[in-house]
Amino acid sequence: MKLSLDFTGNKGFRLIYLYERLNRGESIKKSELAQEMSVSEKSIQRDIEDLRAYLIQTHFYEEEMTIRYEKSSNSYLLVRLNREWFNNEEVLAMCKILLESRAFNKREISGLLEKLLAQVTPKDRQLVNEIILYEKNNYVPLKHGKDLLTLLWQITQAIYNHEIIEFRYQRQDGMRKNYRVIPLSILFSEFYFYLNGYVESDQQREFRTFRIDRMKEFTLVGEKFSMPYHEKFNDGEFRKQVLFMYGGELKKVKFYYFGSSSEVVVDRLPTAKLLESTKERYLFEVEAFSQGLEMWFAMQGEKIKIIE
Numbered sequence: 001m002k003l004s005l006d007f008t009g010n011k012g013f014r015l016i017y018l019y020e021r022l023n024r025g026e027s028i029k030k031s032e033l034a035q036e037m038s039v040s041e042k043s044i045q046r047d048i049e050d051l052r053a054y055l056i057q058t059h060f061y062e063e064e065m066t067i068r069y070e071k072s073s074n075s076y077l078l079v080r081l082n083r084e085w086f087n088n089e090e091v092l093a094m095c096k097i098l099l100e101s102r103a104f105n106k107r108e109i110s111g112l113l114e115k116l117l118a119q120v121t122p123k124d125r126q127l128v129n130e131i132i133l134y135e136k137n138n139y140v141p142l143k144h145g146k147d148l149l150t151l152l153w154q155i156t157q158a159i160y161n162h163e164i165i166e167f168r169y170q171r172q173d174g175m176r177k178n179y180r181v182i183p184l185s186i187l188f189s190e191f192y193f194y195l196n197g198y199v200e201s202d203q204q205r206e207f208r209t210f211r212i213d214r215m216k217e218f219t220l221v222g223e224k225f226s227m228p229y230h231e232k233f234n235d236g237e238f239r240k241q242v243l244f245m246y247g248g249e250l251k252k253v254k255f256y257y258f259g260s261s262s263e264v265v266v267d268r269l270p271t272a273k274l275l276e277s278t279k280e281r282y283l284f285e286v287e288a289f290s291q292g293l294e295m296w297f298a299m300q301g302e303k304i305k306i307i308e
Helices: 011-023 030-037 041-058 088-101 106-117 122-137 149-160 235-241 263-268 290-303
Strands: 065-070 075-080 163-170 176-189 192-201 204-211 215-224 250-257 273-277 282-289 304-306
Touching: 011 030, 011 041, 011 075, 030 041, 041 065, 088 106, 088 122, 106 122, 149 163, 149 176, 149 215, 176 204, 176 235, 235 282, 250 290, 263 282, 282 290, 290 304
Parallel strands: none
Antiparallel strands: 065 075, 163 176, 163 215, 176 192, 192 204, 250 282, 250 304, 273 282
16 A cells, blocks of 8 residues: 655655654564655665664663564564553553543543553554453443543642642532632542642631542632641651541551451551451551541441450
């Protein structure tokens, strides 16, 4: 098949087209590409060498990205280090996680999956797509149906640039209220993205957590905020201590767990320390925010006995 574009006198077009083909993971045969472009195989060979020289100049180590010749198939392909390119297993795992999260509406999840699948070589793309096809076709987004990607990025930039934000927030009961907030971090938990921040009112700062899909009329105030180093929010530590994104007091609790495996506790409570264990029970100490911890204890029923 010959291309409708005229590549014979435009080396730049040939290089771009060659790179796009290689970047998609295709193997290139000189004879076939020469026929498509209506040029000689020598021209294609020179294009490959020019492109190879460019990659060497733009990548410190040749092993990072280079064009290699495969004698067995008589073709050229673009080779990358694993750290620069997702493999099939990684793309499949990320697609599964995205679908299971139900965090995005159908338009956004479709775009994310399409871009992830584009990272897989063409010969394997169909296989990965078929594996996730049933889940993709039966994907049920959350009821709010809101676009989130742009808003998440805007909030992230505000956090990074230390900018105060304002938004209108609608609670679960339908009540709406305007907030002026110092944004601290974004976390994901149980299907939803959350914003942690300090609400500014009457010269006071109150720590609050907001579900991002309930935020409306988001704006940047145009003011910067400062945060002393000792007051900086540690989102990693907070993530370990909060359950179901419910706050309350930070409490240290000792309890017995009578389940069959201690993994149930340590996987759900990252701060849990196993103090002792027998065949019948496990003794744990945990530090976490009270509301979420009490909710989790209630879910476990008779498997939990609080000591102190």
